[in-house]
Amino acid sequence: MIGHLPGDRGETDPPAGPDVDLSRERDVFRRTAAPARRRTWDILAVIALGGGIGSVARYLVGEAFPAPPAGFPWGTFLANVTGCFALGLLMVFILDVWPPSRYLRPFLGIGVLGGYTTFSTFTTEIVARSARGAWPIAGVYAAGSLVAGLAAVWCGIVLARAVAGLPVRRRGSGA
Secondary structure (H helix, E strand, O other): OOOOOOOHHHOOOOOOOOOOOHHHOOOOOOOOOOOOOOOOHHHHHHHHHHHHHHHHHHHHHHHHOOOOOOOOOHHHHHHHHHHHHHHHHHHHHHHHHOOOOOOHHHHHHHHHHHHHOOHHHHHHHHHHHHHOOOHHHHHHHHHHHHHHHHHHHHHHHHHHHHHHOOOOOOOOOOO
């Protein structure tokens, strides 16, 4: 039976070895008191503010580069690739250069760039072009977005490390 747990429907639990303490097992389905929650409203507020800013920027890019129904959606492509580049830059500065900040990564990374980039529109545009029979455009858009997005993140990382005076990490170098 798919999706059952040991002990359901008459099965027996596997035998425990001498170093397994079953008394510490807990029932994952038993309701327990919720753990004390840290103050999170402030983080949610900065994410929401950043998301609003990023969404407006994304809308403006889409308006500047309107996509014909069966043509290449340059606005979404540009937003996603530049967002990937900005994410590469941002993560180097946030993780390796700037002092820790409670609000910067949620505001810029999750909020602004999360609102600016758009996987849902990317997917919808691929489906729409495919439904109109524009398979070559849909394929080039899908593959091109993935390749360009990965290349943009890499370029953002390399540029940020160069600007910050950090060595570029190479495979196996440990730097």
